[in-house]
Amino acid sequence: MTNTTWTRRHILSLADFTGVEYDTVLQTAASFREVLSRRVKKVPTLQGQVVCNLFFESSTRTRSSFELAAKRLSADTLNFTPSTSSLTKGETILDTAKTYLAMGADIMVIRHREAGVPQAVATEMNRLGVRVGVLNAGDGQHEHPSQALLDLFTICSLLDPKNPRLELLAGKKVAIVGDILHSRVARSNIWSITATGAELHLAGPPTLLPKLFADYGTGRAGKLFLHWEIEPALADADLVMTLRLQKERMSQHLLPSLREYHQRYGITRSLLKLCKPDVKVLHPGPVNRGVEISSDLMDDSQFSLISQQVTSGVAVRMALLYLMGSGKT
Amino acid sequence: MTNTTWTRRHILSLADFTGVEYDTVLQTAASFREVLSRRVKKVPTLQGQVVCNLFFESSTRTRSSFELAAKRLSADTLNFTPSTSSLTKGETILDTAKTYLAMGADIMVIRHREAGVPQAVATEMNRLGVRVGVLNAGDGQHEHPSQALLDLFTICSLLDPKNPRLELLAGKKVAIVGDILHSRVARSNIWSITATGAELHLAGPPTLLPKLFADYGTGRAGKLFLHWEIEPALADADLVMTLRLQKERMSQHLLPSLREYHQRYGITRSLLKLCKPDVKVLHPGPVNRGVEISSDLMDDSQFSLISQQVTSGVAVRMALLYLMGSGKT
């Protein structure tokens, strides 16, 4: 596998991703999915390279997904987690990153509670003139690009498994429902879905979907719509993404109760009748069963793509690590 | 190495293990012990396969033993531990397991504070029709099959290192001493030892060895005896297993004091004089020195098999992972 066109060293945000870049990720992920269907699910692509997972905020699925992606590319992995951190000793995040750089990190996968941390590390790496790549694995409420790319790959693969590509979504109606305001997953998905030419409908309570989100649609290929009721968002939708609801939103008085939230914005079998008959539902996980989605619907493989999203995650992250690493000579 | 007879996908309990299954594990472990005596202690058997250690209850030795066994079979390993868990985010255990399944797990090694969790995950995997194998690495006070199998392998290897097999234990007298009631290790060992045709003698204070344990002997090849005094259990014993005493048993008023416990049920050099001259002592570790066994006896290689048990653990776990993985095509 060779790639001569990829020029992006860091993957921090999808705001300025080009159509060619999306399609390159989708096609590369498709070729890695083929690798994952073999008995020996491993390629020597990144042998001898070091992928550092710097997860300042803890995570199960995302860290494991990146770790597995790296191992299947034969990279060596180093995991940094807060509990064994010298952050307790007062070291700055940039100093931590520079330490891993000096040890020989080729790619740093960074998650942090605060927006902008991966960008700040990438800026510092550029300033130092080093070839390390930084991948944003979730920064505060800002972005989570690999999640949106795996969502995109999951959807496009549904439409054309052999040749997933951006244009497949043109003219489709996609709904994202829930706590848009606090969701980095939603923000990255807004960028990717509106890049496809699909119609994107956001739905959520006014406290979790302020009007300013309409600005995200400016100058994008696809149109963006906001709804404070769920029904118009779901009407004739081809795809519905529901978001995890952080339970602390209650104590912040942004929501009356989980029960009322579920009644108004939870995805249920009966609500799906508003959608196209072959509608599919996505959720970034982990799911609060019975809150953002009814428990039986989550497990119904006729509608739910949740398991495919996790599987796509490994292939897409292999693709991203591969593309970031492929520029090295 | 090939195995054409192994049909058990999950290893959850020894209650229904057959003689052929025990012997297959023992012989496979013996062949892996040979691998471990080489300079390069590694085989490519599980290359490209993924072994996930899902340890919802923390553990040093068992997790390390499984991790090393997996690495020596060239598998990729993923460790899930509570501290980096999305369980804090409210995800159910089944959802966590399904996430690792979707990532591509081939084998899940599961430890949990509650009895039945590995079984529940295995049942769900069967329902989904997937080929992943589940191995119970200790569930509450229920079972710890790999510990009992390594104990069995340690004992049988003592009697015939080249060809360890179940029948070697027929007619031997084995004693298990201590907190039987709360011990998953004891329960699994009761199944394996009574399968061999050995006489099994359980000894412990009445609060930690209720009469109902006599039922475990029903219909087994070997006979089962209960004792509230240690002396009859040890008389002419060939093998003595002592169990870790959880210190919280004191605060639960099940025991008067550690000191009195040691005086009545602790294994000491003088007590061993009741046994056969070549008696050997086992302990699953970690040991409370001076409580369930006297400190000097633990370190006396004439009697103690504790170190061999740990070494056997890696070979037996390699065997179990190999057998579970060998059915895949």
Next chain:
Amino acid sequence: MTNTTWTRRHILSLADFTGVEYDTVLQTAASFREVLSRRVKKVPTLQGQVVCNLFFESSTRTRSSFELAAKRLSADTLNFTPSTSSLTKGETILDTAKTYLAMGADIMVIRHREAGVPQAVATEMNRLGVRVGVLNAGDGQHEHPSQALLDLFTICSLLDPKNPRLELLAGKKVAIVGDILHSRVARSNIWSITATGAELHLAGPPTLLPKLFADYGTGRAGKLFLHWEIEPALADADLVMTLRLQKERMSQHLLPSLREYHQRYGITRSLLKLCKPDVKVLHPGPVNRGVEISSDLMDDSQFSLISQQVTSGVAVRMALLYLMGSGKT
């Protein structure tokens, strides 16, 4: 690569390191640095061997450095950290070490809050007659040999990158500034620097640099000097090492304030004017910016060797693991 002269099984202290041993480490590290400059930064040297990182005290950089060094030698690694420890179950440290020994550990890298723990484990391993090697990765305030060896390698590589060796430092003036009393890094560096024939000047407040440190100079190749003011230590110095200041020293009334400490003992650009024009500054990390060194100086690659120290760390630790492992047959 072969080594026929290395006879030290354990690396616990530099107090009795010989000139030949220093030079062997330096030359071996230089050859591994060459490996690290390749695209595939890996050699099969320790394939199938097991390196256990037993970090009873948590650490980011040192554990990651050892883990990466081991992986680049193709060893399998096991990490033991307190959070997943059976120490909470009351097991002794020697029993933990013996458990890893029985699992098949070839090398144990040990860090502990208390001085002497790695030595105690090594003594026990010798008593047992086993071939496992123990490496002290920092024990209390006693020693941190791999840190001093990477400092030495960094300095010698500066003077002759192709052929770093002890004699290069003869006649140089080296200053170590800060909390000497509580620093295991300082103690190990005192042994290595005074072995080179360099002049070593220690500087710090009287509470952190008691007179007894003069004894360390007895019978060493290089001369040792103590200063309670920083200026004479820095005058015409070729190299300045500054040490991390533990902030708890304030609450122990050993220092008036961080601010005053920085004013009197912090390394700044203006203080460096006292030194040779091509002076270089080292710090073992993590740095308290603005305390033991001014923030801008730390980032100034004209003076700071901090990043090179981290890079040297991987090469030096590869060398140590290689040398400890090379005696095996």
